[in-house]
Amino acid sequence: MSAPPDPPGRAPRDDLPFRRLHPAYLLISGGRALRSLLPVIAVGIWRIPGWTIGVVAGLVAVFAVAGWLTKRYAILHGVFHLQSGVLNRTVHTVPITRITAVDASRGIVQRLLRVWGVTLRTPAGGDTRSLHLACVTAAELARLRTALAPHHRAASAAPVAAGPEPGPAGPATVIARQLGAGATDDVGSASVAITAPEPLAVLDSRTLAVATVTGVSIPLIFAGLSAAWERARALLPRDTLRRLEQQLFGPDGATVLILVAIAVAAVVIGSLLTAQRMARFTLVRDGDVLRTSRGLFSQQTATITVARVHAVRLVEGWLRRRLGWCAVEVEISGAGTAPSGERTLFPLLRREQAAALVERALPELHWVPAPLTPVPRASRRRFLTVPVWIGVGVAALGWLVFGRPTDWWAVLVALPPVLGVLIGVAQARAAGWALDRETVVFRGHRVLARVTTVARLHRVQLTQRRQTWWQRRAGIASLRITLASRRTTGIRHLPLDEIRGLRLRVGRPAPR
């Protein structure tokens, strides 16, 4: 399939003509195909004749070459085209105005080959892999970003240089420390003229340590390792297990030492994972887009179109809230199901710095932090109903499954309803709302984390008043709003007049 010709009279510098991915795609694609075949190879390598391995390798190579030859992309007249498919030819055509974010990432192999993987997101979501370019050079990535930049779409008078991935080569500095312009990484060293915008915030080493300690990785890994050890104890013969424990931990105090070893392993693995996810996290505002970069061994960058940001969330985990820390996430059209890491604007900062960061990163939000209106005192006891009933249900289920509680089991059975009460009280205390000319703010409490959502008033997709029979008797209702990311937020148990006031303003079309 040939590329459509440029119309006469239009400067072709806005466009990228059809082109193939970097030839490193052959290696990466072939490697991925072999990786997916690893289980088959591992099982069958002793039983299958040697020539079949050669045939498989040949097929992988042929498909990699055919995939490279057929996969081509272009940006022509404001439309992104992607052709792919060896047997089934597929052509994706997406107006670049519909592209909400450009994510770039590279693992260790891609770093060695000095290429990047690029994913283009659209509000349709879900099928993001189909708009994935596995292998582009740093210079090509910069060209893509320039061609896809919103300000470039609007006015193509002069070529605007794309900013580099912010600061992966720079030193870790304190949050909001202003770095000098012109910092470059290997994207910056490419042949494209680049002026680096100043980072808004960089995650420093101390904050990374706090993120590690207060994150969920370490407790989850500890629980997983403990469960694996218990499983191994059940499966291994008793003599083997005793010998293993004595060899590893000595004859005395094996249980305590095992727990200590598991805890140390959890801390080490958790720290590595957190560092891999968050190290050198940098946030940059570059014209009409926000760019983030992160990662220790493999690097990930994301480009978020500011106009596509419909809301901001401040997430305070249970422990982080007590220590005064929070994370900032953004709600983007079509990215509701993306992992939270891809929605992160900044992974950890002091609670009192959050509003200032949002103001600098997204001044278009026009968020004026103000005290929230709490839920009336008379309604607060209603927050207990759902978590307590769930707790009672879990306790009843435990009683049915494990039998009548005796000894210390009795304490465990009583635990879910008590937790339900604590969660209900926390939810009642956290619930609040605020409304101004441009934004609506809802604060709520999940199981453990407190979440404050700041949404653009006129970008809300759906507004829903919900009322149960008991709420109707009490003259109260709940309000739920749905954002373009398909995620919801809202507030429960408000008086009807407050609900009506919110419904008259939130999500309504702009006045004529």
Add this chain to the structure above:
Amino acid sequence: MSPSPPDPAPEPLPGDDHAARQRLPARTRSYWHLRGLLTGLVATAAATGLFGFLITGPPAWLRWTVIGLVAAWTLLGQAMIAPPIRYRVTWFALSERELEIQHGWLVVSRTVVPMNRVQYLQVERGPLARRFRLANLHVHTAGGMVPLRGMDDPEAERIRGRISALAHLEDDL
């Protein structure tokens, strides 16, 4: 910073005018009764087969309690109690700029859909609904789908066309 002008009074919601609220045809109630009954019978039969014969580990009283709960929820709750409540509660109101829908029975929801948020519309008719000359209208937005179930079939088509015109969807078709 100069003081900002006062906010204009917000427009009322479409459903604030009770005369603008449109209700479903009376035969929708019979349709919901029959559909609930058929669904309940299938669900109860499946639960009986599963917990009566296939899963025999838990004690008999627990298995028959589960079967009883499934039968009570589907045959009593969904087929007998819910239809008159849902029929009484459900209405929709259409203005030039918004669609407001009230629906539900245990939890009554009132949803506002601005016309400029409508992505596409879908009319769905099952075999049973066709017998009753009814249709379900689904209004899709970027945030999710809002259902309007049990509409008179020609009315559903008319409303679909009107929303389509108000949301300027026809331009893109």
